[in-house]
Amino acid sequence: xxxxxxxxxxxxxxxxxxxxxxxxxxxxxxxxxxxxxxxxxxxxxxxxxxxxxxxxxxxxxxxxxxxxxxxxxxxxxxxxxxxxxxxxxxxxxxxxxxxxxxxxxxxxxxxxxxxxxxxxxxxxxxxxxxxxxxxxxxxxxxxxxxxxxxxxxxxxxxxxxxxxxxxxxxxxxxxxxxxxxxxxxxxxxxxxxxxxxxxxxxxxxxxxxxxxxxxxxxxxxxxxxxxxxxxxxxxxxxxxxxxxxxxxxxxxxxxxxxxxxxxxxxxxxxxxxxxxxxxxxxxxxxxxxxxxxxxxxxxxxxxxxxxxxxxxxxxx
Numbered sequence: 001x002x003x004x005x006x007x008x009x010x011x012x013x014x015x016x017x018x019x020x021x022x023x024x025x026x027x028x029x030x031x032x033x034x035x036x037x038x039x040x041x042x043x044x045x046x047x048x049x050x051x052x053x054x055x056x057x058x059x060x061x062x063x064x065x066x067x068x069x070x071x072x073x074x075x076x077x078x079x080x081x082x083x084x085x086x087x088x089x090x091x092x093x094x095x096x097x098x099x100x101x102x103x104x105x106x107x108x109x110x111x112x113x114x115x116x117x118x119x120x121x122x123x124x125x126x127x128x129x130x131x132x133x134x135x136x137x138x139x140x141x142x143x144x145x146x147x148x149x150x151x152x153x154x155x156x157x158x159x160x161x162x163x164x165x166x167x168x169x170x171x172x173x174x175x176x177x178x179x180x181x182x183x184x185x186x187x188x189x190x191x192x193x194x195x196x197x198x199x200x201x202x203x204x205x206x207x208x209x210x211x212x213x214x215x216x217x218x219x220x221x222x223x224x225x226x227x228x229x230x231x232x233x234x235x236x237x238x239x240x241x242x243x244x245x246x247x248x249x250x251x252x253x254x255x256x257x258x259x260x261x262x263x264x265x266x267x268x269x270x271x272x273x274x275x276x277x278x279x280x281x282x283x284x285x286x287x288x289x290x291x292x293x294x295x296x297x298x299x300x301x302x303x304x305x306x307x308x309x310x311x312x313x314x315x316x
Contacts (some may be wrong), residue, residue: 011045013248018090021083022138023050024062028080031069039140067100088154095297100298105134108299111147112160113214116286119261120176120312121160128306136301143240145212151291157300159289161260162214172287176312180218180282182275183246183263184255201228201277203238207245218284219257226278246272257282264315286312 026036027047037044055062062076072080094106112121119138125137140156147159149165164172184190190200201223209215220230236254239245242262249256250271266272288307295301 018087020050020054021087023047024054025080025083027063027070028072033070033073039142041139042311047153058286060294069180080120087164098298104132104298104302105122106297106299107136107138108303109138109156110158110160111150111156112141113144114141114240115160115162115259115262116160117141120286124307130305132302143210143212144214151289157295157297158304163218163284163285164287170289170291171293172289173308174285174287175307176286177314178284178286179314180257180284181260181263182255182277183249183272185250185275190275194276195275196275198228202232205234207237207239207248207254207256208235210238210240215259222282260314260316267316
């Protein structure tokens with residue numbers, strides 16, 4: 001084994017910071033610089049710089065572009081496997097030491113849906129990190145389907161998901177209420193109606209959240225309960241970002257089902273109007289998800305207890 005290869009495999013003599021390894025692994029797993037950057041709340045140029053720096057340091061090309069996708073080179077595939085092992089060894093090393101010392105310190109990997117990450121978690125993270133400044137939070141933002149997969153594969157310690165997924169192996173605890181509402185631009189013709197009808201729902205163009213998200217599953221279940229085949233809905237656009245959905249609704253492209261958390265400001269400034277769609281409120285919950293009732297690390301255990309006691313309120 002060469003000296004260079006040995007240094008990659010030995011986390012105690014590693015010639016690079018682990019955030020570069022994390023960025024590289026995310027790119028391989030998502031097949032995209034932009035998706036990896038979004039998951040890490042970084043700019044795409046910052047992620048590109050990390051990978052360029054990494055490839056220059058080792059003198060080997062690790063990634064290739066194939067159409068719209070980024071794929072690892074043969075060397076990149078080997079590097080990815082070892083990088084995952086190194087990151088796991090780092091995590092186990094830190095967790096073991098902090099557990100023995102009784103310190104709330106070290107890495108904490110959290111996966112969250114975009115609504116929870118954007119509207120629920122910023123204040124939680126602010127208060128938590130003020131109390132436990134030595135915890136290093138690694139937040140990845142994705143849909144519920146991906147979060148559940150990451151949990152089962154050990155990629156994250158805790159998930160925060162929208163809606164209750166059916167998985168007997170994952171423990172769920174509700175932490176916040178949500179209400180899903182139908183919205184339209186302030187000058188949309190449906191704004192004048194007292195209640196939406198079946199024909200309204202199947203005739204209007206919709207801007208929908210991405211498939212695999214908790215909100216999309218909730219919408220499909222609601223439509224089915226209303227005896228409306230989800231396939232009959234005219235989808236003008238599909239977006240993963242709730243703020244973009246709001247902007248598209250404001251522009252008049254279509255109407256949409258959204259979380260009250262995401263539409264609060266637009267309703268307040270009256271650029272968006274709520275449409276009455278049902279006699280009952282469309283309520284759902286946000287859940288904490290983990291593989292065990294009590295996580296294995298001090299950081300995860302402490303965060304779990306912290307967020308369980310946090311008081312969330314639907315904005316209006």
